[in-house]
Amino acid sequence: MTIHRREHWLIPSRSAWLLALLLLLALPPAVEAQSAPAASSSTAPMAMPAMPGMDHGEMPGMDHPAAPIAPTAPDMPAMEPPPTPGMPMAPMQGGRPPADARSGDYSDGIAASPMHAHGRTSSGLLRIDQLEAFHGDEGNGQRWEIRGWYGNDSDKLWLRSEGVRSGGKLEDGELELLWNHATSSYWSRQLGVRHDIGKGPARSWIAVGVQGLAPYWFELEASGYAGAGGRTAARLRVDYELLLTQRLVLQPELEVNLYGRRDPQRRLGEGVSDIQFGLRLRYEIRREFAPYLGVNWTRRVGATADYARHDQRAVREWQWLAGVRFWF
Amino acid sequence: MKPLSSRPDLSRRRFVQGVALGSVAAGAGLLRPTGAWALNSPGQPVVLSGTDFTLDIVERSVNFTGAARPAITVNGGVPGPLLRMREGSTVSLRVSNRLRVPTSIHWHGIVLPFRMDGVPGLSFDGIAPGESFLYRFQLRQSGTYWYHSHSGFQEQNALYGPLVIEPAGPERHPTDRDYVVMLNDWTDEDPARIYARLRKQSDYYNFAQPTAADFFRDVREKGLSRALSMRRMWNEMRMNPTDLGDVSSYTYTYLMNGAAPAQNWTGLFRPGEKLRLRFINGSASTFFDVRIPGLKMTVIAADGQDVEPVPVDEFRIAVAETYDVIVEPQEERAYTVFAQSIDRGGYARGTLAPRVGMTAEVPPLDQRVWLDMRDMMGAMPHAGNGGGHAARPGMGHGGMGHGSMDHAGMDHGSMAAAPAVHHARSEYGPGVDMRVDTPRSNLDDPGIGLRDNGRRVLTYADLHTVGGPLDAREPGREIELHLTGNMERFMWSFDGIRYPDATPIHFNTGERLRIVLVNDTMMNHPIHLHGMWSELENPDGRFQVRKHTVNVQPAQRISYAVTADAPGRWAWHCHLLYHMEAGMMREVVVS
Numbered sequence: 001m002t003i004h005r006r007e008h009w010l011i012p013s014r015s016a017w018l019l020a021l022l023l024l025l026a027l028p029p030a031v032e033a034q035s036a037p038a039a040s041s042s043t044a045p046m047a048m049p050a051m052p053g054m055d056h057g058e059m060p061g062m063d064h065p066a067a068p069i070a071p072t073a074p075d076m077p078a079m080e081p082p083p084t085p086g087m088p089m090a091p092m093q094g095g096r097p098p099a100d101a102r103s104g105d106y107s108d109g110i111a112a113s114p115m116h117a118h119g120r121t122s123s124g125l126l127r128i129d130q131l132e133a134f135h136g137d138e139g140n141g142q143r144w145e146i147r148g149w150y151g152n153d154s155d156k157l158w159l160r161s162e163g164v165r166s167g168g169k170l171e172d173g174e175l176e177l178l179w180n181h182a183t184s185s186y187w188s189r190q191l192g193v194r195h196d197i198g199k200g201p202a203r204s205w206i207a208v209g210v211q212g213l214a215p216y217w218f219e220l221e222a223s224g225y226a227g228a229g230g231r232t233a234a235r236l237r238v239d240y241e242l243l244l245t246q247r248l249v250l251q252p253e254l255e256v257n258l259y260g261r262r263d264p265q266r267r268l269g270e271g272v273s274d275i276q277f278g279l280r281l282r283y284e285i286r287r288e289f290a291p292y293l294g295v296n297w298t299r300r301v302g303a304t305a306d307y308a309r310h311d312q313r314a315v316r317e318w319q320w321l322a323g324v325r326f327w328f
Numbered sequence: 329m330k331p332l333s334s335r336p337d338l339s340r341r342r343f344v345q346g347v348a349l350g351s352v353a354a355g356a357g358l359l360r361p362t363g364a365w366a367l368n369s370p371g372q373p374v375v376l377s378g379t380d381f382t383l384d385i386v387e388r389s390v391n392f393t394g395a396a397r398p399a400i401t402v403n404g405g406v407p408g409p410l411l412r413m414r415e416g417s418t419v420s421l422r423v424s425n426r427l428r429v430p431t432s433i434h435w436h437g438i439v440l441p442f443r444m445d446g447v448p449g450l451s452f453d454g455i456a457p458g459e460s461f462l463y464r465f466q467l468r469q470s471g472t473y474w475y476h477s478h479s480g481f482q483e484q485n486a487l488y489g490p491l492v493i494e495p496a497g498p499e500r501h502p503t504d505r506d507y508v509v510m511l512n513d514w515t516d517e518d519p520a521r522i523y524a525r526l527r528k529q530s531d532y533y534n535f536a537q538p539t540a541a542d543f544f545r546d547v548r549e550k551g552l553s554r555a556l557s558m559r560r561m562w563n564e565m566r567m568n569p570t571d572l573g574d575v576s577s578y579t580y581t582y583l584m585n586g587a588a589p590a591q592n593w594t595g596l597f598r599p600g601e602k603l604r605l606r607f608i609n610g611s612a613s614t615f616f617d618v619r620i621p622g623l624k625m626t627v628i629a630a631d632g633q634d635v636e637p638v639p640v641d642e643f644r645i646a647v648a649e650t651y652d653v654i655v656e657p658q659e660e661r662a663y664t665v666f667a668q669s670i671d672r673g674g675y676a677r678g679t680l681a682p683r684v685g686m687t688a689e690v691p692p693l694d695q696r697v698w699l700d701m702r703d704m705m706g707a708m709p710h711a712g713n714g715g716g717h718a719a720r721p722g723m724g725h726g727g728m729g730h731g732s733m734d735h736a737g738m739d740h741g742s743m744a745a746a747p748a749v750h751h752a753r754s755e756y757g758p759g760v761d762m763r764v765d766t767p768r769s770n771l772d773d774p775g776i777g778l779r780d781n782g783r784r785v786l787t788y789a790d791l792h793t794v795g796g797p798l799d800a801r802e803p804g805r806e807i808e809l810h811l812t813g814n815m816e817r818f819m820w821s822f823d824g825i826r827y828p829d830a831t832p833i834h835f836n837t838g839e840r841l842r843i844v845l846v847n848d849t850m851m852n853h854p855i856h857l858h859g860m861w862s863e864l865e866n867p868d869g870r871f872q873v874r875k876h877t878v879n880v881q882p883a884q885r886i887s888y889a890v891t892a893d894a895p896g897r898w899a900w901h902c903h904l905l906y907h908m909e910a911g912m913m914r915e916v917v918v919s
Contacts, residue, residue: 093763102753104754185814186761188758246536246537
């Protein structure tokens with residue numbers, strides 16, 4: 001690879017970033033504009049607590065210079081909730097400390113006990129969200145989706161993997177390894193790599209993203225990717241867990257993929273490539289082990305759909321599926 | 329210690345009730361006139377008394393659920409032996425570690441030199457396997473206390489026991505019989521595994537979460553807008569209104585004096601006798617609401633310290649607290665001692681009866697109540713109390729908490745005088761999921777699940793220590809500390825800083841200072857300061873009650889005065905074991 005190319009792949013195409021940006025702006029947490037610091041650390045008696053729905057606390061990925069997916073200004077004043085006239089408002093969640101915030105250090109310079117155990121304990125999780133067999137218009141296959149992490153409260157190594165096999169062959173698979181840094185109560189920022197395998201040549205990407213829990217308990221992942229040859233991509237995943245009973249959980253999941261330029265070898269067009277909506281009903285025999293049934297609907301879009309038509313493959317597809325979710 | 333595997337698949341009933349092992353656990357009580365403390369009948373603690381004690385920390389197999397599981401015990405007992413001592417004496421306790429891991433014993437609530445306090449890392453290095461440690465201290469107090477391990481999760485593994493110090497003079501309330509009633513939460517699981525699970529999924533043990541079925545029931549019963557409004561704020565804030573405890577009866581079997589509900593610990597009495605019941609909550613993570621249907625209980629001591637007698641029907645006992653009550657059963661019948669967990673998932677149960685084998689009806693568990701606005705926002709101003717604000721949409725004005733939003737139960741006076749709070753700079757990070765700007769400071773709220781239940785429930789406002797404060801000085805300064813956490817990430821801290829990352833808190837030797845605690849979470853936190861008394865103040869700053877463990881309710885602000893008369897390094901922490909492990913702890917240096 002020439003130096004020129006190396007430089008080139010570091011510069012993402014404008015269209016992809018634009019798409020990624022639009023995608024991120026559409027996210028619910030983007031509405032959580034960064035609040036101005038409270039006027040004072042002490043709130044006057046009778047101060048109205050802020051409505052959490054306004055949730056001006058957090059803006060994942062939006063206030064960090066290193067987050068290239070959101071190059072816009074960190075402040076979005078237009079999205080600030082209208083202040084109640086005459087009432088001091090302080091958010092119950094998120095936000096930044098006021099200038100005169102109290103110090104939590106009462107040590108008077110005295111050192112901790114020499115026996116004091118420092119350091120952070122690490123723990124880990126490996127969760128196979130989906131391990132399923134499906135039957136669809138285009139035949140049968142298998143799908144997996146894995147999430148894992150290891151680390152402490154602030155920093156974790158994250159693993160994400162998903163993929164599809166059909167007709168006994170790996171159709172599409174990918175693995176992401178990300179450094180995950182907690183940035184606010186419910187949000188983390190991620191930086192890492194993604195590697196795609198399956199039909200067509202393998203692709204590698206640099207990945208940046210945000211991940212967290214939006215109001216109303218929507219789990220959200222938004223990622224931007226930059227690969228060799230100026231390739232860019234973005235992905236948004238949203239899912240929700242609806243408890244029908246304490247153990248019967250209905251989980252809708254939406255995933256949208258975008259690509260900054262077409263990749264004929266992997267049969268991907270420019271722009272939104274596909275939209276997937278899954279609905280899985282699981283029964284938690286234990287929290288760690290839950291079989292499920294579900295459906296998955298895939299819609300290939302735009303130029304990607306054109307490739308599919310050309311290949312005589314379905315543009316829309318329904319799949320029935322059954323699988324297990326388990327974690328350690 | 330061998331790793332404990334997860335519990336086998338038992339029928340739930342059997343699991344929660346425990347297994348009745350042979351005969352009913354019963355005891356004849358401690359008949360005061362004879363002074364015969366040592367009674368070895370099943371279910372009664374082995375009693376050791378005097379000034380010299382030999383305690384062996386040993387692993388032992390126990391069976392509360394139908395499966396044999398290892399427990400870590402003192403002299404093989406669950407709970408460990410009742411230690412009876414006398415005020416003024418100097419006691420020596422030789423504690424030998426027969427485990428393969430380090431251990432320790434902390435004498436909870438006892439004022440002693442810090443080297444004798446039993447906290448590894450602060451008082452000493454702990455007791456290595458095969459080693460022993462000689463604790464020696466003079467008793468300058470009397471009352472009901474307890475002891476437990478301060479190492480790892482051993483406290484959850486049953487390393488605990490009761491400790492009673494008789495007063496040097498006569499008892500303020502002479503009684504005919506004297507029973508310790510120790511409440512514990514037993515699990516067959518390895519507590520390290522419980523902790524690891526909570527860190528992976530903090531609601532792992534919560535099987536009472538809001539469901540779609542609840543929603544449709546509420547729509548049917550209360551209408552759509554009410555059903556939506558009672559959920560709105562919780563959902564917007566990503567908070568769970570059923571988050572009353574981290575660990576539930578899904579894994580816990582609740583014990584009374586080491587007896588599961590089916591084993592039915594029994595304390596005997598003759599009608600007309602006066603019984604002293606010394607309740608100790610030695611749980612790792614469970615608050616209990618205690619009552620004895622048919623009997624009025626007169627609370628005479630809290631955390632070992634005598635209080636002006638208060639007759640009540642029920643009291644909540646936070647983790648690590650103790651309450652002494654007097655009951656006077658007149659009838660020739662059995663009475664159930666009923667201690668239901670705060671999340672209403674299970675109970676510990678025993679019986680007071682004239683004869684062994686008698687039982688009384690076990691009341692049903694109370695309905696679980698959702699946390700309400702008081703638990704989220706504290707002294708929330710609301711329509712009609714002078715704030716000039718109509719009820720905001722979404723607050724639903726009575727819509728939260730399954731209709732339990734009863735403003736009549738709130739102390740309007742103290743709400744109007746919500747004191748200023750000062751959030752720490754470090755409270756704005758990932759480890760903190762909410763901050764309360766208008767905490768309530770009234771002490772007369774019995775807390776979630778006990779409000780307006782038709783029974784006379786004890787509150788801190790009812791407790792008045794006999795004789796007033798130990799130190800009449802006005803506190804010279806104030807230290808404000810906020811109780812913080814992030815339930816979703818299962819992070820717990822003070823001021824948003826975990827113990828390993830925190831600097832110590834310095835008290836100047838001899839000073840009288842005021843501690844202000846503001847609970848910026850929606851859970852109760854029993855805060856225990858080692859080595860020195862916490863003299864709780866009422867909202868006006870006047871002395872209320874002397875305690876070693878002060879429960880701070882959700883969105884509550886409390887203050888207590890401390891006289892820093894105990895030089896050394898002390899622990900100060902939330903006594904919920906998993907919160908302490910997660911970092912809700914500080915070192916206090918008195919110098």
